[in-house]
Amino acid sequence: MTNTAIIGAGVMGETLLSGLLRAGADPASLLVGEKREARARELEEKYGVTVVSNVEAAKGADTVALIVKPQDMGAVLEELADHLAPGQLVVSLAAGITTAFIESHLADGVSVVRVMPNTPALVDEGMFAISPGSHCDQAQLDVAEQLLSSTGKVLQIPEKHQDAVTAISGSGPAYIFYVVESMVESGVHLGLPRATATELVIQTLFGSAKMLRETGTHPTVLREQVTSPAGTTAAAIRELEVHKVRAAFLSAMEAARDRSQELAAGS
Ligand SMILES: NC(=O)C1=CN([C@@H]2O[C@H](COP(=O)(O)OP(=O)(O)OC[C@H]3O[C@@H](n4cnc5c(N)ncnc54)[C@H](OP(=O)(O)O)[C@@H]3O)[C@@H](O)[C@H]2O)C=CC1
Numbered sequence: 001m002t003n004t005a006i007i008g009a010g011v012m013g014e015t016l017l018s019g020l021l022r023a024g025a026d027p028a029s030l031l032v033g034e035k036r037e038a039r040a041r042e043l044e045e046k047y048g049v050t051v052v053s054n055v056e057a058a059k060g061a062d063t064v065a066l067i068v069k070p071q072d073m074g075a076v077l078e079e080l081a082d083h084l085a086p087g088q089l090v091v092s093l094a095a096g097i098t099t100a101f102i103e104s105h106l107a108d109g110v111s112v113v114r115v116m117p118n119t120p121a122l123v124d125e126g127m128f129a130i131s132p133g134s135h136c137d138q139a140q141l142d143v144a145e146q147l148l149s150s151t152g153k154v155l156q157i158p159e160k161h162q163d164a165v166t167a168i169s170g171s172g173p174a175y176i177f178y179v180v181e182s183m184v185e186s187g188v189h190l191g192l193p194r195a196t197a198t199e200l201v202i203q204t205l206f207g208s209a210k211m212l213r214e215t216g217t218h219p220t221v222l223r224e225q226v227t228s229p230a231g232t233t234a235a236a237i238r239e240l241e242v243h244k245v246r247a248a249f250l251s252a253m254e255a256a257r258d259r260s261q262e263l264a265a266g267s
Pocket residue numbers: 007008009010011012013033034035036039054067068069070072075076093094095116117118119170171
Protein backbone atom coordinates (compact mmCIF):
# COMPACT_ATOMS: atom_id res chain seq x y z
CA MET A 1 0.00 0.00 0.00
CA THR A 2 1.38 3.43 -0.90
CA ASN A 3 0.91 6.34 1.48
CA THR A 4 0.00 9.86 0.44
CA ALA A 5 0.46 12.92 2.63
CA ILE A 6 -1.73 15.97 2.01
CA ILE A 7 -0.18 19.16 3.36
CA GLY A 8 -2.81 21.91 3.35
CA ALA A 9 -6.42 20.78 3.54
CA GLY A 10 -8.30 23.87 2.35
CA VAL A 11 -10.56 23.96 -0.71
CA MET A 12 -8.16 22.21 -3.09
CA GLY A 13 -6.61 19.90 -0.48
CA GLU A 14 -10.03 18.64 0.57
CA THR A 15 -11.00 18.25 -3.09
CA LEU A 16 -8.02 15.94 -3.66
CA LEU A 17 -8.57 14.10 -0.38
CA SER A 18 -12.25 13.38 -1.07
CA GLY A 19 -11.43 12.39 -4.67
CA LEU A 20 -8.83 9.85 -3.61
CA LEU A 21 -11.30 8.33 -1.15
CA ARG A 22 -14.07 8.19 -3.78
CA ALA A 23 -11.60 6.42 -6.05
CA GLY A 24 -11.15 3.71 -3.41
CA ALA A 25 -8.05 4.83 -1.46
CA ASP A 26 -7.85 3.30 2.02
CA PRO A 27 -8.29 6.14 4.55
CA ALA A 28 -5.40 4.58 6.51
CA SER A 29 -3.11 5.33 3.54
CA LEU A 30 -3.86 9.07 3.66
CA LEU A 31 -2.17 11.36 6.19
CA VAL A 32 -3.19 14.98 6.42
CA GLY A 33 -1.01 17.79 7.77
CA GLU A 34 -3.20 20.38 9.50
CA LYS A 35 -2.38 22.44 12.56
CA ARG A 36 -5.80 23.91 13.40
CA GLU A 37 -7.35 21.56 15.97
CA ALA A 38 -11.00 22.16 15.00
CA ARG A 39 -10.27 21.60 11.29
CA ALA A 40 -8.24 18.46 12.09
CA ARG A 41 -11.16 16.92 14.05
CA GLU A 42 -13.59 17.88 11.25
CA LEU A 43 -11.47 16.10 8.63
CA GLU A 44 -10.97 13.02 10.80
CA GLU A 45 -14.71 12.71 11.46
CA LYS A 46 -15.77 13.39 7.87
CA TYR A 47 -13.22 11.20 6.07
CA GLY A 48 -11.78 8.78 8.66
CA VAL A 49 -8.24 9.91 7.82
CA THR A 50 -5.43 10.57 10.26
CA VAL A 51 -4.54 14.22 10.83
CA VAL A 52 -1.07 14.87 12.21
CA SER A 53 1.70 17.47 11.97
CA ASN A 54 3.15 18.27 8.54
CA VAL A 55 6.39 16.49 9.43
CA GLU A 56 4.65 13.35 10.69
CA ALA A 57 2.46 13.25 7.59
CA ALA A 58 5.33 13.72 5.16
CA LYS A 59 8.05 11.60 6.80
CA GLY A 60 7.14 8.13 5.61
CA ALA A 61 4.83 9.00 2.73
CA ASP A 62 5.54 7.76 -0.79
CA THR A 63 3.90 10.88 -2.22
CA VAL A 64 3.67 14.27 -0.51
CA ALA A 65 1.08 16.66 -1.98
CA LEU A 66 1.72 20.32 -1.15
CA ILE A 67 -1.57 22.24 -1.36
CA VAL A 68 -0.92 25.38 0.67
CA LYS A 69 -1.10 28.93 -0.67
CA PRO A 70 1.90 29.94 -2.79
CA GLN A 71 2.78 32.52 -0.11
CA ASP A 72 3.04 29.73 2.53
CA MET A 73 5.10 27.37 0.39
CA GLY A 74 8.56 28.61 1.48
CA ALA A 75 7.77 28.08 5.17
CA VAL A 76 6.29 24.62 4.56
CA LEU A 77 9.31 23.54 2.51
CA GLU A 78 11.68 24.73 5.24
CA GLU A 79 9.68 22.74 7.78
CA LEU A 80 9.78 19.56 5.67
CA ALA A 81 13.24 19.83 4.09
CA ASP A 82 15.08 17.63 6.61
CA HIS A 83 12.35 14.99 6.56
CA LEU A 84 12.07 14.31 2.84
CA ALA A 85 14.49 11.94 1.10
CA PRO A 86 15.22 10.78 -2.44
CA GLY A 87 12.66 8.15 -3.40
CA GLN A 88 9.78 10.26 -2.14
CA LEU A 89 7.70 12.15 -4.67
CA VAL A 90 6.66 15.74 -3.95
CA VAL A 91 3.60 16.93 -5.89
CA SER A 92 2.87 20.65 -5.69
CA LEU A 93 -0.55 21.98 -6.65
CA ALA A 94 0.27 25.63 -5.89
CA ALA A 95 -0.14 28.37 -8.50
CA GLY A 96 3.07 30.00 -9.64
CA ILE A 97 5.52 27.94 -7.57
CA THR A 98 8.17 26.40 -9.83
CA THR A 99 9.76 22.98 -9.49
CA ALA A 100 13.16 24.75 -9.31
CA PHE A 101 11.98 26.72 -6.25
CA ILE A 102 10.80 23.54 -4.52
CA GLU A 103 13.94 21.58 -5.46
CA SER A 104 16.15 24.37 -4.12
CA HIS A 105 14.68 23.76 -0.62
CA LEU A 106 14.95 19.96 -0.65
CA ALA A 107 17.68 17.33 -0.51
CA ASP A 108 19.31 16.56 -3.84
CA GLY A 109 17.40 13.92 -5.75
CA VAL A 110 13.93 14.40 -4.23
CA SER A 111 11.54 14.24 -7.17
CA VAL A 112 9.07 17.05 -7.75
CA VAL A 113 6.00 17.32 -9.99
CA ARG A 114 4.15 20.59 -10.52
CA VAL A 115 0.41 20.32 -11.04
CA MET A 116 -2.30 22.82 -11.91
CA PRO A 117 -5.62 21.31 -10.83
CA ASN A 118 -9.14 22.75 -10.85
CA THR A 119 -12.16 22.40 -8.55
CA PRO A 120 -14.40 20.29 -10.86
CA ALA A 121 -12.24 17.43 -9.51
CA LEU A 122 -14.85 17.50 -6.74
CA VAL A 123 -17.25 15.82 -9.21
CA ASP A 124 -14.53 13.74 -10.92
CA GLU A 125 -14.33 16.16 -13.89
CA GLY A 126 -11.11 17.94 -12.93
CA MET A 127 -8.45 19.13 -15.33
CA PHE A 128 -4.86 18.54 -14.17
CA ALA A 129 -1.83 19.82 -16.08
CA ILE A 130 1.39 18.21 -14.82
CA SER A 131 5.08 18.98 -15.40
CA PRO A 132 8.11 17.09 -14.12
CA GLY A 133 10.93 18.72 -12.18
CA SER A 134 14.57 18.03 -12.98
CA HIS A 135 14.92 14.78 -10.94
CA CYS A 136 11.56 13.29 -11.90
CA ASP A 137 11.57 10.29 -14.23
CA GLN A 138 8.69 9.03 -16.37
CA ALA A 139 7.74 6.35 -13.81
CA GLN A 140 7.31 9.01 -11.11
CA LEU A 141 5.35 11.24 -13.48
CA ASP A 142 3.11 8.22 -14.12
CA VAL A 143 2.59 7.83 -10.35
CA ALA A 144 1.43 11.47 -10.16
CA GLU A 145 -0.78 10.97 -13.21
CA GLN A 146 -2.37 7.88 -11.69
CA LEU A 147 -3.01 9.69 -8.41
CA LEU A 148 -4.82 12.54 -10.17
CA SER A 149 -6.58 10.67 -12.98
CA SER A 150 -9.18 9.21 -10.60
CA THR A 151 -10.82 12.65 -10.42
CA GLY A 152 -10.29 14.09 -13.88
CA LYS A 153 -8.24 14.38 -17.04
CA VAL A 154 -4.46 14.67 -16.82
CA LEU A 155 -2.32 16.41 -19.43
CA GLN A 156 1.49 16.45 -19.39
CA ILE A 157 2.77 19.92 -20.37
CA PRO A 158 6.13 21.72 -20.40
CA GLU A 159 6.54 23.73 -17.19
CA LYS A 160 6.94 26.98 -19.19
CA HIS A 161 3.20 26.73 -19.98
CA GLN A 162 2.05 26.35 -16.36
CA ASP A 163 1.27 30.06 -15.80
CA ALA A 164 -0.90 30.16 -18.93
CA VAL A 165 -2.61 26.91 -17.93
CA THR A 166 -3.31 28.39 -14.49
CA ALA A 167 -5.01 31.34 -16.21
CA ILE A 168 -7.15 29.07 -18.41
CA SER A 169 -8.12 25.88 -16.55
CA GLY A 170 -6.94 26.59 -12.97
CA SER A 171 -8.96 29.79 -12.61
CA GLY A 172 -11.33 28.80 -15.45
CA PRO A 173 -14.22 27.44 -13.37
CA ALA A 174 -14.54 30.88 -11.72
CA TYR A 175 -15.03 32.57 -15.13
CA ILE A 176 -17.69 30.03 -16.07
CA PHE A 177 -19.52 30.50 -12.76
CA TYR A 178 -19.31 34.27 -13.32
CA VAL A 179 -20.97 33.87 -16.73
CA VAL A 180 -23.63 31.63 -15.15
CA GLU A 181 -24.30 34.24 -12.43
CA SER A 182 -24.59 36.94 -15.09
CA MET A 183 -27.01 34.94 -17.24
CA VAL A 184 -29.20 33.99 -14.26
CA GLU A 185 -29.38 37.64 -13.16
CA SER A 186 -30.29 38.60 -16.73
CA GLY A 187 -33.10 36.01 -16.72
CA VAL A 188 -34.44 37.46 -13.47
CA HIS A 189 -34.22 40.95 -14.98
CA LEU A 190 -36.27 39.70 -17.95
CA GLY A 191 -38.99 38.50 -15.57
CA LEU A 192 -38.17 34.80 -15.07
CA PRO A 193 -38.43 33.23 -11.62
CA ARG A 194 -34.86 32.73 -10.26
CA ALA A 195 -35.24 28.95 -10.03
CA THR A 196 -36.39 28.77 -13.65
CA ALA A 197 -33.55 31.01 -14.85
CA THR A 198 -31.02 28.91 -12.92
CA GLU A 199 -32.29 25.63 -14.39
CA LEU A 200 -32.28 27.08 -17.92
CA VAL A 201 -28.70 28.32 -17.59
CA ILE A 202 -27.24 25.18 -16.00
CA GLN A 203 -28.81 22.83 -18.56
CA THR A 204 -27.73 25.13 -21.40
CA LEU A 205 -24.16 25.12 -20.07
CA PHE A 206 -24.16 21.35 -19.59
CA GLY A 207 -25.65 20.69 -23.05
CA SER A 208 -23.22 23.08 -24.74
CA ALA A 209 -20.22 21.47 -22.98
CA LYS A 210 -21.45 18.03 -24.02
CA MET A 211 -21.85 19.18 -27.66
CA LEU A 212 -18.28 20.53 -27.65
CA ARG A 213 -16.90 17.29 -26.27
CA GLU A 214 -19.04 14.82 -28.21
CA THR A 215 -19.28 16.44 -31.66
CA GLY A 216 -15.71 17.75 -31.78
CA THR A 217 -17.13 20.61 -33.87
CA HIS A 218 -15.31 23.96 -33.67
CA PRO A 219 -17.01 26.39 -31.23
CA THR A 220 -17.32 29.02 -33.95
CA VAL A 221 -19.36 26.60 -36.10
CA LEU A 222 -21.54 25.67 -33.12
CA ARG A 223 -22.15 29.36 -32.40
CA GLU A 224 -23.01 30.04 -36.05
CA GLN A 225 -25.55 27.19 -35.98
CA VAL A 226 -27.43 29.01 -33.20
CA THR A 227 -27.24 32.38 -34.93
CA SER A 228 -30.21 32.65 -37.32
CA PRO A 229 -30.08 35.49 -39.89
CA ALA A 230 -31.39 38.72 -38.35
CA GLY A 231 -32.45 36.73 -35.28
CA THR A 232 -32.18 36.98 -31.52
CA THR A 233 -28.68 35.50 -31.14
CA ALA A 234 -27.20 37.91 -33.69
CA ALA A 235 -28.71 40.77 -31.69
CA ALA A 236 -27.16 39.47 -28.47
CA ILE A 237 -23.71 38.74 -29.94
CA ARG A 238 -23.62 42.24 -31.42
CA GLU A 239 -24.01 43.64 -27.87
CA LEU A 240 -21.19 41.38 -26.58
CA GLU A 241 -18.96 42.69 -29.39
CA VAL A 242 -19.95 46.32 -28.68
CA HIS A 243 -18.96 45.77 -25.04
CA LYS A 244 -15.67 44.13 -26.08
CA VAL A 245 -16.32 40.95 -24.11
CA ARG A 246 -13.84 38.95 -26.20
CA ALA A 247 -11.09 41.51 -25.52
CA ALA A 248 -12.05 41.52 -21.84
CA PHE A 249 -11.52 37.75 -21.69
CA LEU A 250 -8.05 38.16 -23.21
CA SER A 251 -7.12 40.88 -20.71
CA ALA A 252 -8.51 38.84 -17.82
CA MET A 253 -6.47 35.78 -18.69
CA GLU A 254 -3.33 37.85 -19.24
CA ALA A 255 -3.88 39.28 -15.74
CA ALA A 256 -4.21 35.77 -14.28
CA ARG A 257 -1.06 34.61 -16.11
CA ASP A 258 0.82 37.69 -14.83
CA ARG A 259 -0.40 37.10 -11.27
CA SER A 260 0.84 33.50 -11.44
CA GLN A 261 4.27 34.82 -12.45
CA GLU A 262 4.20 37.33 -9.55
CA LEU A 263 3.38 34.51 -7.13
CA ALA A 264 6.45 32.69 -8.42
CA ALA A 265 8.47 35.76 -7.51
CA GLY A 266 7.07 35.61 -3.96
CA SER A 267 4.58 38.50 -3.85
N1 LIG B 1 -8.95 26.76 -5.13
C1 LIG B 1 -8.66 26.47 -6.39
O1 LIG B 1 -9.56 26.45 -7.28
C2 LIG B 1 -7.27 26.15 -6.80
C3 LIG B 1 -6.21 26.24 -5.92
N2 LIG B 1 -4.95 25.94 -6.35
C4 LIG B 1 -3.82 26.04 -5.42
O2 LIG B 1 -4.10 25.27 -4.26
C5 LIG B 1 -3.44 25.87 -3.15
C6 LIG B 1 -4.43 26.00 -2.01
O3 LIG B 1 -5.46 26.85 -2.44
P1 LIG B 1 -6.89 26.79 -1.75
O4 LIG B 1 -7.19 25.38 -1.35
O5 LIG B 1 -7.80 27.51 -2.65
O6 LIG B 1 -6.59 27.67 -0.46
P2 LIG B 1 -7.15 27.50 1.02
O7 LIG B 1 -6.82 28.75 1.73
O8 LIG B 1 -8.56 27.02 0.98
O9 LIG B 1 -6.27 26.29 1.59
C7 LIG B 1 -4.97 26.44 2.04
C8 LIG B 1 -4.85 25.51 3.23
O10 LIG B 1 -3.49 25.47 3.63
C9 LIG B 1 -3.48 25.45 5.04
N3 LIG B 1 -2.17 25.87 5.53
C10 LIG B 1 -1.62 27.11 5.60
N4 LIG B 1 -0.39 27.06 6.11
C11 LIG B 1 -0.15 25.75 6.37
C12 LIG B 1 0.95 25.06 6.92
N5 LIG B 1 2.05 25.69 7.31
N6 LIG B 1 0.85 23.72 7.03
C13 LIG B 1 -0.28 23.04 6.67
N7 LIG B 1 -1.35 23.65 6.15
C14 LIG B 1 -1.28 24.98 6.01
C15 LIG B 1 -4.59 26.39 5.43
O11 LIG B 1 -4.96 26.12 6.77
P3 LIG B 1 -5.55 27.30 7.69
O12 LIG B 1 -6.83 27.68 7.10
O13 LIG B 1 -5.62 26.62 9.02
O14 LIG B 1 -4.50 28.41 7.62
C16 LIG B 1 -5.67 25.98 4.44
O15 LIG B 1 -6.42 24.90 4.93
C17 LIG B 1 -2.88 27.21 -3.61
O16 LIG B 1 -1.50 27.10 -3.79
C18 LIG B 1 -3.59 27.46 -4.94
O17 LIG B 1 -2.77 28.17 -5.83
C19 LIG B 1 -4.68 25.55 -7.63
C20 LIG B 1 -5.69 25.46 -8.54
C21 LIG B 1 -7.06 25.74 -8.22
